[in-house]
Amino acid sequence: MQxxxxxxxxxxxxxRSYAGLLLLLFLAxxxxxxxxxxxxxxxxxxxxxxxxxGPAPGGCTLREAIEAxxxxxxxxxxxxxxxxxxxxxxxxxxxxxxxxxxADPAGTIIDGKGATVTINCxxxxxxxxxxxxxxxxxxxxxVANLTVVNVTGTAIDVCGGGAPACDDDVRGVLIENVxxxxxxxxxxxxxxxxxxxRIVGSVVSNSTSGIFIGGSRELRGARVxxxxxxxxxxxxxxxxxxxxxxxxxxxxxxxxxxxxxxxxLAVSTAKVTDVVTFxxxxxxxxxxxxxxxxxxxxxxxxxxxxxxxxxxxxxxxxNRAVTVRGVRADRGGDGVNLFGPTDGATFRDLxxxxxxxxxxxxxxxxxxxxxxxSDVLSVDNxxxxxxxxxxxxxxxxxxxANDSGIVLSGAGGDVVEKSRAMAxxxxxxxxxxxxNVIRKNVAxxxxxxxxxxxxxxxxxxxxxxxxRTGSAxxxx
Amino acid sequence: xxxxxSRIVLALALTILSAPGGRAAxxxxxxxxxxxxxxxxASPAGCTLHEAIEAxxxxxxxxxxxxxxxxxxxxxxxxxxxxxxxxxxADPAGTVVDGAGAGVIVQPGGGLGLIVDxxxxxxxxxxxxxxxxxxxxxxxxxxxxxxVICGGDYPACAGDVTKPVVENVFVNDTGMAGxxxxxxxxxxxxxxxxxxxxxxxxxxxxxxxxxxxxxxxxGCTARQVGLxxxxxxxxxxxxxxxxxxxxxxxxxxxNGGPAVRIRSExxxxxVKLTKVVATKNVASGIVITAVGAASDITLxxxxxxxxxxxxxxxxxxxxxxxxxxxxxxNRNGSDxxxxxxxxxxxxAKITNVRALGNEGAGIEIPVxxxxxVQVSRIVVSRNEGIGLRLRGSGHVLKRVRADSNGAGIHLxxxxxxxxxxxxxxxANDGPPGxxxxxxxxxxxxNVIRKNAAxxxxxxxLEDGNANCDGNVWxxxxxxxxxxxxx
Numbered sequence: 001m002q003x004x005x006x007x008x009x010x011x012x013x014x015x016r017s018y019a020g021l022l023l024l025l026f027l028a029x030x031x032x033x034x035x036x037x038x039x040x041x042x043x044x045x046x047x048x049x050x051x052x053x054g055p056a057p058g059g060c061t062l063r064e065a066i067e068a069x070x071x072x073x074x075x076x077x078x079x080x081x082x083x084x085x086x087x088x089x090x091x092x093x094x095x096x097x098x099x100x101x102x103a104d105p106a107g108t109i110i111d112g113k114g115a116t117v118t119i120n121c122x123x124x125x126x127x128x129x130x131x132x133x134x135x136x137x138x139x140x141x142x143v144a145n146l147t148v149v150n151v152t153g154t155a156i157d158v159c160g161g162g163a164p165a166c167d168d169d170v171r172g173v174l175i176e177n178v179x180x181x182x183x184x185x186x187x188x189x190x191x192x193x194x195x196x197x198r199i200v201g202s203v204v205s206n207s208t209s210g211i212f213i214g215g216s217r218e219l220r221g222a223r224v225x226x227x228x229x230x231x232x233x234x235x236x237x238x239x240x241x242x243x244x245x246x247x248x249x250x251x252x253x254x255x256x257x258x259x260x261x262x263x264x265l266a267v268s269t270a271k272v273t274d275v276v277t278f279x280x281x282x283x284x285x286x287x288x289x290x291x292x293x294x295x296x297x298x299x300x301x302x303x304x305x306x307x308x309x310x311x312x313x314x315x316x317x318x319n320r321a322v323t324v325r326g327v328r329a330d331r332g333g334d335g336v337n338l339f340g341p342t343d344g345a346t347f348r349d350l351x352x353x354x355x356x357x358x359x360x361x362x363x364x365x366x367x368x369x370x371x372x373x374s375d376v377l378s379v380d381n382x383x384x385x386x387x388x389x390x391x392x393x394x395x396x397x398x399x400x401a402n403d404s405g406i407v408l409s410g411a412g413g414d415v416v417e418k419s420r421a422m423a424x425x426x427x428x429x430x431x432x433x434x435x436n437v438i439r440k441n442v443a444x445x446x447x448x449x450x451x452x453x454x455x456x457x458x459x460x461x462x463x464x465x466x467x468r469t470g471s472a473x474x475x476x
Numbered sequence: 477x478x479x480x481x482s483r484i485v486l487a488l489a490l491t492i493l494s495a496p497g498g499r500a501a502x503x504x505x506x507x508x509x510x511x512x513x514x515x516x517x518a519s520p521a522g523c524t525l526h527e528a529i530e531a532x533x534x535x536x537x538x539x540x541x542x543x544x545x546x547x548x549x550x551x552x553x554x555x556x557x558x559x560x561x562x563x564x565x566a567d568p569a570g571t572v573v574d575g576a577g578a579g580v581i582v583q584p585g586g587g588l589g590l591i592v593d594x595x596x597x598x599x600x601x602x603x604x605x606x607x608x609x610x611x612x613x614x615x616x617x618x619x620x621x622x623x624v625i626c627g628g629d630y631p632a633c634a635g636d637v638t639k640p641v642v643e644n645v646f647v648n649d650t651g652m653a654g655x656x657x658x659x660x661x662x663x664x665x666x667x668x669x670x671x672x673x674x675x676x677x678x679x680x681x682x683x684x685x686x687x688x689x690x691x692x693x694x695g696c697t698a699r700q701v702g703l704x705x706x707x708x709x710x711x712x713x714x715x716x717x718x719x720x721x722x723x724x725x726x727x728x729x730x731n732g733g734p735a736v737r738i739r740s741e742x743x744x745x746x747v748k749l750t751k752v753v754a755t756k757n758v759a760s761g762i763v764i765t766a767v768g769a770a771s772d773i774t775l776x777x778x779x780x781x782x783x784x785x786x787x788x789x790x791x792x793x794x795x796x797x798x799x800x801x802x803x804x805x806n807r808n809g810s811d812x813x814x815x816x817x818x819x820x821x822x823x824a825k826i827t828n829v830r831a832l833g834n835e836g837a838g839i840e841i842p843v844x845x846x847x848x849v850q851v852s853r854i855v856v857s858r859n860e861g862i863g864l865r866l867r868g869s870g871h872v873l874k875r876v877r878a879d880s881n882g883a884g885i886h887l888x889x890x891x892x893x894x895x896x897x898x899x900x901x902x903a904n905d906g907p908p909g910x911x912x913x914x915x916x917x918x919x920x921x922n923v924i925r926k927n928a929a930x931x932x933x934x935x936x937l938e939d940g941n942a943n944c945d946g947n948v949w950x951x952x953x954x955x956x957x958x959x960x961x962x
Contacts, residue, residue, distance in 0.1 A: 088949075089959035116955055147930055147955060177953050179902065179930035201953075203879065205903035205931045230857075230880040230903045251877055253832075253858055276855045276877075278806075278832045302830045302855070304781070304806045328804045328830070330755075330781045351779045351804070353755050377779075379753045380729050400697045400753075401729040422671045422697040422727070444614075445646040445671035445697065450551070466644045466669070468579050468614055470551030 037074045037109075040065040043081040047096045062119070066100050069108050075140055077109040085115035093118035093149070096127070105132035107140035107172070117146040125153035126163075127183075134161050137169035138191065144176040151183035155207075160191030167216045173197040185209040186232060194238075195220040205230040210255060215239060219263075225249055233257040233280065242267045242289070249274045258284040258303065267315070269295040276302045283309040284329065290316050293340075297323045306332035310355065315340040316365070325349050334360040335381065338368060342389070345371040352378045358402065359385040367410060368392060383407060384424065387414070390433070394419055399428070405446060409433050412459075416441060427451040428467070434458040442466040450475045500537040500572075503528040506544040508554045510585065525556050525582065529563045538570040538607055543578040553579025553614065561591045564630055568599040570607030570639075581614040592620035594650075597640075598630035605659065606638040614646040622647035622675070627659025634685065636661045643668045653678040654701065661686040662714075668692075673699040678707035679731065688714040688740075693723040702732035706759060709734070715741040717768075723749045730756045735780075739765040744792065748774040755779075760786040761808065770795045777802040784809040787834065791816045795844075798824040805829070811836040812859065817844035821868070824849045833858045838881060841866035842888075851876055860906060862886050867919070869893050882906030884929065889918030892946075896922070901929040901936070909934035912954065920946035928953040937961040 042065045044058040053060035053068040060068075062078070069076035085092070096119060102108050108130065121127035127148055132138035138160045148155040156175060161168030170191030179202065180186040186204030189197045194215040200223075204210040210232025213222045219238030222245045227234070233255035236245050242263040248271070252258040258277030261270045267289040277284035284303025287296040293315035303310035310329025313322050319338065322345035329335035335352030338345065338361045345368065352358035358378030361368040368389035376397040378384035384399025390411030397419040399405035405421030405428040408414050412433035421428030421443040428443030430451040438460065443449035449467035452460055457474035465476065505528045507521035516523035516531040523531075525541070532539035548554035562582075565571045573595060584591040594615040599605035605627045615622035623642065628635025637659035647654035647670070654672030657665050662684040670693075672679030679698030682691060691712060698709025709728030712718055718740040728735020735754030738747060744766035752775075754761030761780030764773060770792030780787035780803070787805025790798065795817040805812030812831025815821060821844050831838035831854075838856025841849065846868030854876040856863035863878030867888035876899040878884040884901025887894055901912035912929030915922055917940030924947065929936040936954040939947055944960035952962055 086959070088956055088962040091955055091957055118955055145953065149931075177928065179928075179953075181903070181931040201928060203900070203902040203928070203930055205880070226900075228857075228877065228879045228900065228902055251855055251857055251879055253880055274853075276830055276832065276857065278858050300828075302804055302832075304804075304830075304832050328779060330779070330804070330806060351751070351753065351777070353753055353779055353781055377725065377727070377751060377753055379727050380755055398695070398725055398727075400727045401699045420669065420695055420725075422669070422695075423673050423699045423729075442644060442669045442695070444644065444669060445648065445673055445699075466612065467551070468553050468581070468646060473549070473551060475551050 037076050038069070038072045039077040039079055040068045041079045041081050043084050045084065045092055045094050047094065062094050062096065063099060066102055070100065070102060070104050073106065075107040075109065076104070077111060080112050080115040080117050082115045085112070085117050087114055087116055090116040093120045095120040095122065097122065098124040099127065099129070102128065102130045103132065105136045105138055107138065107142070109142040110146065111142065111144045112146035113144060119146065119148045121148060121151040121155065123152040126157045127151045127155050129157045129159070129163070131159045131162055132168060135168060136161070137171060140172040142174045143178055144174070147179040147181070148183070149181040153183070154185040154188050155180040155183040156187045158189040160194070166190035167192045169193045169195070170197065171195050175199040176201055178202040180204045181206055183207045185212070186229065187211045189213045192216050193218045193220065194222065198223045198225070199227055201226045203228045203230065204232055207232040210234055210252070213237070218243065220244060222246070229255065231255060234259045236261045238263045240265045242270060244269045246271045247275060251276045252280065253278040255280055257282045257286070258306065260286045260288065262286070262288040263291070265289065265291040267293040267296060271297045272301060273297070273299045277304070277306065279305045281307045283307070283312050284332070285310070286312045286314060288314040292318045292320065293322070294320045298327065299323070300326040303327070303329045304331060308333045309337040310335045310352070312337040312339065315342070318342065319345065322346070330354050335378070336360070337363070339363050339366050341366070342368045343370050347371065347373045348375050350376045352376070353380055355381045357381055357383045357386055358399070359387070362386040362388045362409070369411070373397060378402060384421070390414060399424060405429055405443070407432065408436060412436050421446060421449070431460055434460060437461045438465060439463045440465065444468060500539050501532070501535045502540040502542060503531050504542050504544055506547050508547060508556050510556060510559045526562060529565055532571050533563065533565060533567055536569065538572065539567070540572040540574060543575045543580045545578045548575065548578035548580045550577060550579045553581045555581045555583060557583055557585030558591055559585050561593070562595065565595065565597040566600050568603045568605055570605065570609070571597060572609040573611070573613065574609065575612035578612070580612070581616065583615070583617040591618060593624050594618045594622040596624040596626065596630055598626040598628065598633070599635050600629055602628040602635045604636040604638060609641040609643070610645060611641070611643040612645070616646070616648045617650065619651040621653040621656045622650050623655045625657040627662070633658040634660055636663070636686070637665070639664045641666045642670055646671045647675065648673045650675045652676060653681045656681045656683070658683045660684065662688050664690040666692050667696055668694045670696040672697070672701055672709070675701040676704040678702045678711060679709040681711045683711070684714040684716070686714070687717045687719070688712055689719050691721045693726055696726040698728045698731055698735065700730040703758070704732065706732045708737040709757070710736045712738045717743045718747070720746045721748070723752055725751045727753045728757060731758070733757065733759045734763045735761055737763045741767045743768040744773070745771045747772070748776070749778055750776045751778070753779045754783060755781050757783045759784055760789045761805070762788045764790045766792040768793050772797040774799040775801070775803055779804045780808065781806040782808065786810045786814045786836070787812045787831065789814045789816070793817070794819045795821040796823055800824070800826045801828055803829045805834065806832040808834045810834065811838070811840045811861070812856070813839045815841045817846065820845045820847070821849070822847050826851045827853050829854050831856045831859060835860050837861035837865050838863045838878070839865070856881060863901070863904065867891050871895070874898055879903055880905070883910055883914065883934065884912040884932065886911070886914045887916060887919050887922065889916040891919040892921040894919070894922040896924045897926050899927045901927070901932065903931045905933040911938045912936040914938040914940070915947055916940045922947045924948070924952065925950045926952065930954060
């Protein structure tokens with residue numbers, strides 16, 4: 001084949017033209033393929049159907065758009081006409097009866113961008129319900145920029161396979177800028193293996209159940225961000241495994257639970273950061289596995305007025321690589337609770353006020369080892385810090401005005417240094433174990449400043465502490 | 477021979493230490509008794525606390541009173557039960573009373589009421605008092621104040637006090653205060669690891685009739701003090717000025733007044749509170765007041781919850797350079813954070829604040845000429861009043877989450893040129909109006925963009941100006957009732 005000789009500038013132009021041609025062909029192929037996405041624009045506030053979603057004024061209701069999108073192959077988009085749903089100065093809504101299932105395994109986009117869309121759902125079990133046929137995964141459902149109100153059942157229900165089982169896989173769900181008010185259940189994403197579900201910038205108010213993302217087998221890569229649940233909570237669940245879940249920048253108030261990340265078997269890499277929970281009957285933040293947790297991280301969390309724990313990491317078979325940092329927990333059960341055998345955890349920068357226990361690592365089945373606990377203020381709790389385990393290091397823990405200050409039990413070998421125990425109604429620092437080193441602490445104004453279960457201090461070393469009263473002469 | 481030379485050296489040393497015109501002497505208290513034979517000797521039981529104080533006052537220089545650990549064992553403290561009031565430690569050069577290595581408790585012997593104050597340091601006739609140090613003792617059960625450090629004559633205290641140190645001290649169950657430092661100018665007071673509990677009229681009080689400068693308080697606890705007179709856990713007052721104050725890792729629980737109250741009738745500057753906890757106080761948690769100008773007030777990682785009035789209240793005539801970072805103010809009887817300027821407030825930075833479930837507003841800056849306030853990364857929720865309310869101009873509110881309050885974010889008039897962006901105001905449902913984001917009539921020229929406000933009982937976005945005059949509302953996620961609101 002003879003090579004076409006062109007000047008260099010012309011060669012570049014030719015390359016660009018060739019690339020442009022390829023792009024045009026590609027785009028044309030997209031438009032020509034009936035299996036590719038179509039867009040259906042809702043231009044009516046009504047809830048009727050004549051079987052067609054047409055562009056004529058009032059020619060496409062939400063019901064018709066859903067029917068059309070289900071009938072069409074590909075990942076279709078349902079949009080809303082800004083002329084009918086103006087982005088400003090509009091308070092109208094679409095009042096619907098039970099809408100058709102949005103049963104398209106390729107996924108569907110419902111996006112009110114550029115418009116003001118409120119769907120008033122009424123007394124129906126599900127409002128926007130997405131499913132795929134049994135045995136088929138449901139892909140890439142997106143709901144964005146709209147409001148759903150007055151739902152007896154679930155406002156947005158994304159279900160892999162058929163309800164109620166929802167045990168087929170769900171991938172790539174995105175719920176963004178959605179407001180749900182007055183629903184039994186706000187947003188639910190359920191499937192067998194649910195991967196990369198994201199709920200961003202949304203709010204659920206006055207619902208019994210706020211946000212649920214659950215995999216009956218696994219949940220992978222779930223993310224809830226910038227979202228409020230008011231009168232309900234956030235529940236992220238992977239039955240067999242919960243992997244790489246993140247809840248960030250969220251608020252949860254007034255529910256049985258605040259923010260829960262849970263698996264019946266294993267949690268691996270779960271992160272909760274920059275969250276606030278308030279008035280939760282159960283706990284504020286929990287990362288829970290009936291098996292093990294690995295890489296549970298809770299940072300910058302405020303939990304107030306909780307029934308159980310402000311923050312808890314619960315691995316019945318064990319916890320590894322736990323990090324809890326920047327927690328403020330006041331007025332509840334335990335401020336920070338760790339359950340299960342735990343090794344190598346880090347707890348830092350905690351302020352715990354007015355709880356049953358400020359820091360509680362003492363429940364039956366819990367043993368905490370090689371853990372660093374530092375920069376803690378624990379105030380006005382029944383117990384400031386209660387740790388069962390061994391070889392832990394407590395530094396700069398300040399326990400004041402509790403019923404008792406810092407209590408260590410278990411295997412021993414702990415180090416407590418540069419800590420303070422002040423004005424506690426019981427002992428300031430109390431040892432119920434051996435082989436500990438307690439040095440350079442200050443304990444004043446407690447019923448007993450420093451206490452050792454052994455009158456001879458056993459193998460405990462007390463040195464360079466400032467205190468006034470001790471349970472034994474060997475305490476220095 | 478060796479023994480003789482050792483004795484000579486020892487004798488010389490003792491002579492130097494106790495010489496009337498010499499340097500500091502040390503007097504070792506070696507009895508818990510309270511007699512006084514006029515001498516503090518090293519013989520067994522030869523030096524009572526009374527005698528040690530008299531000897532230290534008689535000796536010039538900054539003398540030290542220590543305690544024999546054999547008589548005052550650490551862990552099982554020896555109790556000095558006073559039959560009469562101790563002499564005033566009246567030495568302008570200062571005195572050290574230090575129970576380090578020992579366990580020392582000083583208390584009245586005849587029950588509360590017979591003896592007024594515990595350890596009293598003064599300098600006499602308006603002379604300055606310097607370098608007092610009280611450490612490692614417990615002083616309790618006095619009808620008056622446990623430890624008094626007084627510049628000049630006691631109780632007038634009209635002289636200056638410089639560099640008083642109170643450290644590792646427990647003062648409890650007194651009829652008045654735990655520790656009181658009082659003088660004309662009080663400079664560089666250091667209080668570390670002081671526990672004041674069940675003192676009827678206050679915990680740790682620093683009162684200057686002049687300026688109060690360079691106070692540092694660390695690791696102190698005030699528990700259930702001031703219940704009779706509503707006095708504070710930690711109190712700093714001056715009619716002139718308070719400057720360069722730091723309070724770190726300190727706690728006030730269940731006091732009759734605020735956990736921390738700082739009040740200057742004049743100016744107040746460079747005040748920093750870090751990791752202070754205030755809870756269950758029968759008043760506001762923390763109150764900082766300047767009748768004059770207030771500048772450079774910084775609060776970092778303060779937690780103020782369940783107090784009867786505000787969580788944190790700042791007052792000043794003109795307020796500049798305020799920083800509030802990492803505050804948690806929950807379930808207080810009034811506002812979570814309240815900043816009140818009677819004239820101007822400029823340049824405040826409020827970040828990472830959480831104010832939940834307060835009976836008033838979450839954050840409120842209600843009056844004055846307010847400008848240039850930066851508010852970011854805030855959560856205010858379940859407050860009965862408005863989540864965030866302020867007035868004035870040039871503010872930037874960014875990433876404020878004001879959900880489920882009485883109302884969300886309100887900008888009051890007058891004001892202009894404010895920016896509200898990336899905030900949420902959802903499901904606010906109480907009076908007044910339960911609006912999400914509201915700009916009052918007369919506050920114009922603002923930009924309100926990229927916010928989300930839904931499900932509010934009142935309007936999601938509300939502009940009190942006709943046709944949003946001068947306000948630009950754009951890219952907000954909200955159901956709105958007027959086109960100009962976008």
